[in-house]
Amino acid sequence: xxxxxxxxxxVAPVVQRIRIRHARRGRLRFSSHRDFQRALERAIRRAGxxxxxxxxxxxxxxISYAGSAPTGVASxxxxxxxxxxxxxxxxxxQVALDAALPPxxxxxxxxxxxxxxxxxxxxxxxxxxxxxxxxxxxxAGARDAFWAAGSVEVERRTKSGLRRFDAREPVVWLDAHxxxxxxxxxxxxxxxxxxxxxxxxxxxxxxxxxADLEPPVPPRVTRLAQGPLDPATYAVxxxxxxxxxx
Amino acid sequence: MIYxxxxxxxxxxxxxxxxxxxxxxxPIGASHFDRLEPLLxxxxxxxxxxxxxxxxxxxxxDSAEVRWALMYPDAYEVGAxxxxxxILYEVLNEQQDILAERSYAVWPDLxxxxxxxxVPQFTVDGHRALGDFDLIGxxxxxxxxxTNMLTALDxxxxxxxxKDRDLDTxxxxxxxxxxxxxxxxxxxxxxxxxxxxxxxxLLISGIVRQWKGEGRPGGRHELLMRLAxxxxxxVPALYEVTYLVDGRIQRVVPMHPEVPWRVAKHTLMDLDxxxxxxxxxxxxxxxxxxxxxxxxxxxxxxxxxxxxxGMITRPVRERSITGVAEIVQRGLEATGFEEVGLLxxxxxxxxxxxxxxxxxxxxxxDSQTSLSLPSTRVDAFNxxxxxxxxxxxxxxxxxxxxxxxxxxxxxxxxxxVTEEDLIRTVTTAYASGWRxxxxxxxxxxxxxxxxxxxxxxxxxxxxxxxxxxISGRRDIKCTVSIGGFVPKPHTPFQWASQxxxxxxxxxxxxxxxxxxSDREYGKAIGLxxxxxxxxxxxxxxxxxxxxxxxxxxxxxxxxxxxxxWSEHFSFDGWMAAAEDAFSGEVVDVDWFTTRExxxxxxLPWDHLDSGLDSAWLWEDWQDxxxxxxxxxxxxxxxxxxxxxxxxxxxxxxxxxxxxTLPMPEVRAGG
Ligand code: SF4
Numbered sequence: 001x002x003x004x005x006x007x008x009x010x011v012a013p014v015v016q017r018i019r020i021r022h023a024r025r026g027r028l029r030f031s032s033h034r035d036f037q038r039a040l041e042r043a044i045r046r047a048g049x050x051x052x053x054x055x056x057x058x059x060x061x062x063i064s065y066a067g068s069a070p071t072g073v074a075s076x077x078x079x080x081x082x083x084x085x086x087x088x089x090x091x092x093x094q095v096a097l098d099a100a101l102p103p104x105x106x107x108x109x110x111x112x113x114x115x116x117x118x119x120x121x122x123x124x125x126x127x128x129x130x131x132x133x134x135x136x137x138x139x140a141g142a143r144d145a146f147w148a149a150g151s152v153e154v155e156r157r158t159k160s161g162l163r164r165f166d167a168r169e170p171v172v173w174l175d176a177h178x179x180x181x182x183x184x185x186x187x188x189x190x191x192x193x194x195x196x197x198x199x200x201x202x203x204x205x206x207x208x209x210x211a212d213l214e215p216p217v218p219p220r221v222t223r224l225a226q227g228p229l230d231p232a233t234y235a236v237x238x239x240x241x242x243x244x245x246x
Numbered sequence: 247m248i249y250x251x252x253x254x255x256x257x258x259x260x261x262x263x264x265x266x267x268x269x270x271x272x273p274i275g276a277s278h279f280d281r282l283e284p285l286l287x288x289x290x291x292x293x294x295x296x297x298x299x300x301x302x303x304x305x306x307x308d309s310a311e312v313r314w315a316l317m318y319p320d321a322y323e324v325g326a327x328x329x330x331x332x333i334l335y336e337v338l339n340e341q342q343d344i345l346a347e348r349s350y351a352v353w354p355d356l357x358x359x360x361x362x363x364x365v366p367q368f369t370v371d372g373h374r375a376l377g378d379f380d381l382i383g384x385x386x387x388x389x390x391x392x393t394n395m396l397t398a399l400d401x402x403x404x405x406x407x408x409k410d411r412d413l414d415t416x417x418x419x420x421x422x423x424x425x426x427x428x429x430x431x432x433x434x435x436x437x438x439x440x441x442x443x444x445x446x447x448l449l450i451s452g453i454v455r456q457w458k459g460e461g462r463p464g465g466r467h468e469l470l471m472r473l474a475x476x477x478x479x480x481v482p483a484l485y486e487v488t489y490l491v492d493g494r495i496q497r498v499v500p501m502h503p504e505v506p507w508r509v510a511k512h513t514l515m516d517l518d519x520x521x522x523x524x525x526x527x528x529x530x531x532x533x534x535x536x537x538x539x540x541x542x543x544x545x546x547x548x549x550x551x552x553x554x555x556g557m558i559t560r561p562v563r564e565r566s567i568t569g570v571a572e573i574v575q576r577g578l579e580a581t582g583f584e585e586v587g588l589l590x591x592x593x594x595x596x597x598x599x600x601x602x603x604x605x606x607x608x609x610x611x612d613s614q615t616s617l618s619l620p621s622t623r624v625d626a627f628n629x630x631x632x633x634x635x636x637x638x639x640x641x642x643x644x645x646x647x648x649x650x651x652x653x654x655x656x657x658x659x660x661x662x663v664t665e666e667d668l669i670r671t672v673t674t675a676y677a678s679g680w681r682x683x684x685x686x687x688x689x690x691x692x693x694x695x696x697x698x699x700x701x702x703x704x705x706x707x708x709x710x711x712x713x714x715x716i717s718g719r720r721d722i723k724c725t726v727s728i729g730g731f732v733p734k735p736h737t738p739f740q741w742a743s744q745x746x747x748x749x750x751x752x753x754x755x756x757x758x759x760x761x762x763s764d765r766e767y768g769k770a771i772g773l774x775x776x777x778x779x780x781x782x783x784x785x786x787x788x789x790x791x792x793x794x795x796x797x798x799x800x801x802x803x804x805x806x807x808x809x810x811w812s813e814h815f816s817f818d819g820w821m822a823a824a825e826d827a828f829s830g831e832v833v834d835v836d837w838f839t840t841r842e843x844x845x846x847x848x849l850p851w852d853h854l855d856s857g858l859d860s861a862w863l864w865e866d867w868q869d870x871x872x873x874x875x876x877x878x879x880x881x882x883x884x885x886x887x888x889x890x891x892x893x894x895x896x897x898x899x900x901x902x903x904x905x906t907l908p909m910p911e912v913r914a915g916g
Contacts, residue, residue, distance in 0.1 A: 027279065027296040028530070030286055035293055035530045042300075042528055042582030053614060061614075072287055100582065102300045102530070132284075218287035 014052045014062055014083035017113035018093050019240055022078050028104030029074035036068065036105065040080065043100035049093065052083040066122055066226075070199055075223040079122070079239065081113060111243040121239040124172070124192045124229035127200050130184040132217040136177060139185040142211035143176040152206040156199075163196060167206040170198045173234040184220075190234050193226075268366040268375060268403045275307030278365060279373035285359040293531045294322035295356065297348075297370035300528040301580060303339045304371045310345035311458060312451045314338055315369050315379040315416070317398060319391030320810060322350040322370070326527060327535040329589065330385050330422065333522040334443050344451050347371035347379075351394040352401070354807055354814075360401055367401035376402035380454055382416045383447065384435075386424035389787035390780075390810035392431055393802040395420075399434070406799070408436050408483055413465050419450065426511075426558050427735040427851040430787050430794035432482035437473055440480065440854060441511030441558070442544070444520050449476065471504065480509040480854060487792055487850075493832040495791060495848040508855045511558070513893055517544065518569040525580040537585035537618070538577040542570055542602065546591035547880040549887075550649065551660045551870050552688065554734035555591055558856045560889040562880055567598050567605070574606060578615065585616045594621040594628045595880065603634045611637065622647035622686060624663045629674045641679045643725075646671060647686040651702035657873040658693055660866075665705065669712050672724075676713040682723045683709060689753055690731040690745035690778070692870065699753050702726060703760035707767040725772035726761070728754065730781035734788050736856040738866035740849060743842040744785045750778030779817040783809065785839040786824070791850035794838065796827035859888030 041061055044051050053059035062083030069075040094110035151166040173190040191198050200221040207213040227239035286292035316334055318325030338346035347369035366375040384395055399406050404415055420428050421439040428438035439446045457469050474481040484505045488496040514520055526538050543564040546556035574586055606617055617635045621628055624646045632644055648663050650656035656663055672683050687702050706726050713722040730750055733739045754775050761771050801823035808814040824835045
């Protein structure tokens with residue numbers, strides 16, 4: 001008996017790529033990257049988008065993801081790219097996908113891909129951290145101590161074991177709001193992406209280390225933007241902008 | 247058990263009594279999410295607690311008059327795909343004035359955090375407190391969910407004993423297969439529903455609606471009386487059980503003239519009229535079944551004597567081929583799932599399964615949608631079906647269930663498969679490119695000897711031998727999975743002695759040696775089994791009476807949770823609880839498990855009517871001991887089990903005359 005080979009189906013080629021910015025909000029901030037992957041694949045099918053597949057016994061949809069925010073962190077700026085077998089209007093893709101995803105996983109922008117260096121354009125992230133029941137003065141003090149430190153070594157468990165690294169150096173901008181907003185003290189940070197990215201958790205660990213900041217309730221973190229970093233103003237730009245130009 | 251120390255140390259119930267304000271001053275029906283949210287940062291897989299799935303429903307609290315919390319007493323990953331809960335969730339929410347939300351068991355890490363922060367057991371839809379609802383419906387697929395029910399009630403601030411509940415406490419309603427003998431949980435539940443839930447939940451809702459509308463006359467007692475008077479809703483508190491000095495039950499008596507002596511099961515007669523689920527939930531969290539399921543029929547008439555599911559879900563009621571196609575199409579559009587499962591107890595037995603499989607396979611061939619048909623029938627037709635459904639896909643494993651190792655054993659259990667059938671079937675499978683055959687057997691069946699089980703080894707060797715011959719390859723495999731047999735209520739084996747766990751384990755060891763020691767075939771055969779201990783606890787809970795309730799409560803207070811999970815299950819904990827709870831009684835664990843019952847003994851579930859005639863069950867038990875098989879009543883004349891007679895119905899099978907699916911073709915991305 002001959003062994004079975006992958007079926008000789010014609011694999012429809014990718015004729016158009018769409019880059020999408022989406023948010024992860026509210027209670028769905030607890031979804032993991034894998035949870036989002038499954039949700040997106042199903043939403044694409046529900047929306048009837050002509051997604052391209054890889055060849056072989058177990059074909060995979062052509063979707064690629066840019067580094068996603070950690071589980072438990074909300075985001076206004078996650079990016080994903082999908083390959084289609086027939087062209088679609090990006091605006092319509094945005095609307096259709098947004099309708100097919102559950103509320104809280106919201107599609108905010110979609111452009112046709114015209115450039116290739118997207119991953120490199122994600123140079124930095126702008127984070128907002130809300131601290132319920134924390135005094136803004138205490139937070140500002142912690143912020144200043146962290147900012148003044150030359151380096152703050154923190155530890156994190158990674159796939160390759162416990163790693164020690166500097167959480168201070170990639171933080172290029174850090175601001176504590178002078179007043180509480182909605183019962184929370186607020187910290188904003190712009191962090192450059194480096195090989196072992198410094199995450200909001202690491203910044204929190206660093207604040208605990210330099211200033212004994214122990215929030216009574218777990219802080220809520222949101223990624224507000226990720227994209228190119230303006231070296232003069234430390235503003236984080238729109239990574240989809242180059243695709244929008246004709 | 248990881249959590250046990252923490253809980254015992256803190257004294258789980260001591261903490262509870264301090265949980266004075268679970269509601270934290272909020273109005274009834276308010277969301278508790280903001281209080282839960284900070285706890286989620288510190289627990290495993292928090293996504294399972296947040297809800298927000300595609301097709302989830304959250305209604306305004308005030309829009310409804312009757313409010314249900316539907317609970318599955320296991321983790322979200324197991325409970326979310328459960329068909330029963332999903333169907334009832336839709337059926338109830340479709341009603342204007344009824345609201346239904348879902349709740350699942352929380353893992354011990356969150357339980358501990360919730361106790362510390364006084365956060366109540368919640369629904370994942372509106373994060374409303376369970377104690378705010380009118381009804382809590384709990385679906386028990388197995389008895390091993392009982393301790394999780396107690397945790398949930400306790401976290402909700404609901405007294406675990408029904409007798410301690412007041413007018414404002416929700417009614418606790420148990421359903422699912424285990425509810426066919428709810429006696430072990432009789433002290434903890436208010437109502438049990440036997441059989442299909444669709445009509446039953448509407449019946450209950452109607453009675454609750456009316457009673458509330460009238461201003462709740464007569465209090466909780468009157469409501470329970472109204473439910474009991476239907477004759478199809480069992481209210482344990484309205485029955486008294488008395489015992490003989492030797493421990494057997496003397497009688498079970500209704501305590502009020504209007505309460506019926508026996509309670510009937512619910513049977514949905516026309517599946518096509520109940521076309522659910524229409525919009526299945528799409529969980530964000532990973533679950534045990536990542537697919538859209540359609541139930542192609544209910545019931546099973548094969549009459550395997552060990553099979554409670556087959557016995558209590560009679561008669562067979564098929565969904566039509568068009569009904570199936572409609573659910574599949576609508577469900578895929580609503581969910582975007584990439585797999586469809588054609589579910590039933592024995593899916594290859596649908597009278598039109600060949601056409602259903604072929605049509606669905608044609609229809610979805612190019613849409614990256616796969617079809618699965620969980621079936622373990624041992625015949626060539628089943629292999630043909632599997633081939634049809636795996637067109638173009640990988641042919642990895644195919645499962646068959648001869649259940650009994652020897653010809654004699656298979657006659658005892660009424661599984662009519664010969665060794666020849668099995669070899670012919672697996673040969674066909676290996677010939678069509680399947681590389682891996684899985685065989686399912688049971689150990690501990692009535693009258694079984696070591697030899698019956700050892701024959702599993704010879705069977706598996708024959709399978710490999712035949713497979714190597716037909717495929718000309720040496721890399722084919724066979725996995726043998728063994729489940730421990732637990733005698734269940736409402737089956738011919740309800741009177742049987744359960745095999746003790748020591749003998750079960752010894753028998754399995756002999757089987758293992760017989761397979762491992764074979765140089766020619768041993769390496770091609772995999773063996774999977776569990777030790778016999780969990781089966782004893784399951785057996786105690788399955789055939790127990792009201793006295794077993796104390797064991798459950800004692801085990802739970804000592805930390806028993808998630809008993810279906812081997813990493814959480816503690817046999818010693820359960821035995822210690824039984825020792826404690828049965829002290830001063832004439833009964834013990836062996837009495838409930840390994841003891842054979844006599845014809846005249848009153849069984850704890852005799853007053854609960856599954857439709858099966860008890861004289862017929864006893865005869866079938868005697869036939870089993872005489873190694874006499876009976877036919878499947880789907881295809882050959884009836885053998886009088888009593889179900890059809892009682893329901894005034896007959897087996898409902900095709901043909902409908904419809905062979906093609908009257909629907910357009912589907913392509914990916916259309
Ligand atoms: S075929 Fe036998 S084991 Fe399977 S559901 Fe029917 S009666 Fe039960």
